[in-house]
Amino acid sequence: MRSLSWKLAGALLLIVLVSVGLMAYLTNLSTTREFRQYVITGNMMYASGVGDSLGSFYSRQGSWNGVQAVLPGLLRMGNERLIVADGHGVVVGDTDGTALGNTVSRLGLTGYGTPVSVSGQEVGTFYVLYSGGRAGGMMGMMAGRPFTSGTATAEADFLGRVNRSLWITGAVAAAVALLAGLFLTRQITSPIRALTRGARELSRGNLAYRVRVKSRDEVGELVQSFNNMAASLTASEQQRRRMTADIAHELRTPLTIIEGTAEGMLDGVFAPGREHFTTIKEQTALLTRLIGDLRDLSLAEAGQLRLELSPVDVAGLVRNKIEQVRLVARDRGISIKFEAAGDLPPVEIDYMRIEQVMANLLTNAIHHTPSGGSVTVALKAVPPSGDDRGGILIMVEDTGEGIPPEHLGHIFERFYRVSDSRARAEGGTGLGLAIVKHLVAAHGGRVWAESEPGTGSRFHVRLPMKAASQNAPLLP
Numbered sequence: 001m002r003s004l005s006w007k008l009a010g011a012l013l014l015i016v017l018v019s020v021g022l023m024a025y026l027t028n029l030s031t032t033r034e035f036r037q038y039v040i041t042g043n044m045m046y047a048s049g050v051g052d053s054l055g056s057f058y059s060r061q062g063s064w065n066g067v068q069a070v071l072p073g074l075l076r077m078g079n080e081r082l083i084v085a086d087g088h089g090v091v092v093g094d095t096d097g098t099a100l101g102n103t104v105s106r107l108g109l110t111g112y113g114t115p116v117s118v119s120g121q122e123v124g125t126f127y128v129l130y131s132g133g134r135a136g137g138m139m140g141m142m143a144g145r146p147f148t149s150g151t152a153t154a155e156a157d158f159l160g161r162v163n164r165s166l167w168i169t170g171a172v173a174a175a176v177a178l179l180a181g182l183f184l185t186r187q188i189t190s191p192i193r194a195l196t197r198g199a200r201e202l203s204r205g206n207l208a209y210r211v212r213v214k215s216r217d218e219v220g221e222l223v224q225s226f227n228n229m230a231a232s233l234t235a236s237e238q239q240r241r242r243m244t245a246d247i248a249h250e251l252r253t254p255l256t257i258i259e260g261t262a263e264g265m266l267d268g269v270f271a272p273g274r275e276h277f278t279t280i281k282e283q284t285a286l287l288t289r290l291i292g293d294l295r296d297l298s299l300a301e302a303g304q305l306r307l308e309l310s311p312v313d314v315a316g317l318v319r320n321k322i323e324q325v326r327l328v329a330r331d332r333g334i335s336i337k338f339e340a341a342g343d344l345p346p347v348e349i350d351y352m353r354i355e356q357v358m359a360n361l362l363t364n365a366i367h368h369t370p371s372g373g374s375v376t377v378a379l380k381a382v383p384p385s386g387d388d389r390g391g392i393l394i395m396v397e398d399t400g401e402g403i404p405p406e407h408l409g410h411i412f413e414r415f416y417r418v419s420d421s422r423a424r425a426e427g428g429t430g431l432g433l434a435i436v437k438h439l440v441a442a443h444g445g446r447v448w449a450e451s452e453p454g455t456g457s458r459f460h461v462r463l464p465m466k467a468a469s470q471n472a473p474l475l476p
């Protein structure tokens with residue numbers, strides 16, 4: 001954790017240093033250029049002013065006599081020296097005074113001067129020299145083109161000051177970046193540390209552990225997602241335990257009956273008879289059904305039901321299924337009616353799975369309808385609307401005892417039975433509707449029930465034109 005803080009603070013520091021360095025470099029570059037340009041322009045204007053003054057001096061005097069006295073008045077800054085030579089190159093004025101009487105060629109100034117003209121005639125030359133140039137000693141100024149070294153001292157001074165302020169700013173910014181970096185990373189890393197602690201607790205089996213959410217930013221969202229994950233882990237763990245308990249309970253009932261019957265016969269409590277063997281056979285059949293249903297349900301819940309999709313004429317499928325159960329219904333004195341509204345389009349479904357759905361719904365309807373009652377199966381197309389591509393609606397309606405409203409919301413839960421003893425007597429596993437719900441959902445469809453106790457129940461299955469391709473796990 002500490003290394004992350006330092007990494008982040010280091011990155012901030014590096015950014016500050018690089019930007020301050022880059023800024024210093026670019027400022028130096030542009031300041032040098034601008035400063036030079038400024039000095040050059042100033043020098044040129046100065047030189048032209050000196051030339052004018054010397055020219056008017058000469059035209060007033062008719063010679064260079066007395067020029068030495070006026071030269072100091074023409075100086076601009078302390079580090080300049082002004083030399084004036086006459087038409088023969090002999091120095092007639094020098095602000096330092098040391099070159100008077102010398103020749104320009106001996107001073108090594110030939111070619112660096114600016115001519116002074118009066119009425120179109122060249123009467124002399126003047127030289128502006130700077131001290132403290134980078135080359136050391138005196139540097140000259142060519143006619144109209146001053147040596148850049150003339151600017152060197154002032155420029156170096158100015159740049160030095162600019163650089164100093166830049167580096168001071170840089171150092172302050174770096175210190176602030178370091179502090180801000182450490183503070184910020186602490187803000188970021190403390191929830192990460194809390195999350196690590198949370199993950200450790202969860203892996204130890206403490207599923208009730210939750211991380212406290214303090215911020216509303218991305219880290220806060222991460223903490224929230226972590227807590228949601230922990231909550232769903234808790235829910236699925238509870239569900240797993242409940243399911244194991246349910247299964248154990250469901251298996252125990254038929255096993256107890258089988259064991260009791262067998263023991264009764266073995267101990268001579270009752271003589272082995274047909275009805276006892278029938279009981280054993282029925283309970284074994286119930287166990288087999290239970291195990292088959294559990295297998296289907298666990299596959300569906302894990303999202304591993306593989307659907308073999310093909311275009312199916314649902315009306316044909318339903319008619320077939322009705323024919324299969326018609327005999328059982330007739331034995332119980334129940335009539336089955338089938339209504340299909342017009343021409344129904346083929347729907348892309350898994351034939352076997354939807355057949356299983358119909359078998360469950362029809363068996364339930366027959367089991368819960370008294371003799372003399374009827375079961376009606378109706379089919380109709382659902383036209384497309386908006387995003388909905390339409391599909392088909394199957395309705396299974398009976399004139400049975402109905403389902404009390406307090407139970408209606410639970411009948412699709414696994415092992416839920418409205419009347420426990422009666423359902424068991426009928427051989428129900430309590431898993432039929434839970435399986436129906438998962439099979440329909442795996443197709444991207446929906447199943448729901450309506451009922452009026454004493455009048456009957458109506459189950460609706462809505463299937464889309466094309467089954468949803470994904471088969472996501474579904475929690476009941």
Ligand code: ADP
Pocket residue numbers: 360364365368398400401402403411416417418419423427428429430431432433434457
């Ligand atoms: P089972 O396999 O025991 O029938 P189901 O999951 O199919 O279990 O049904 C759950 C409960 O819903 C049943 O115990 C029953 O009481 C009730 N039920 C289902 N279908 C009907 C129906 N058509 N009429 C009345 N009750 C029904």
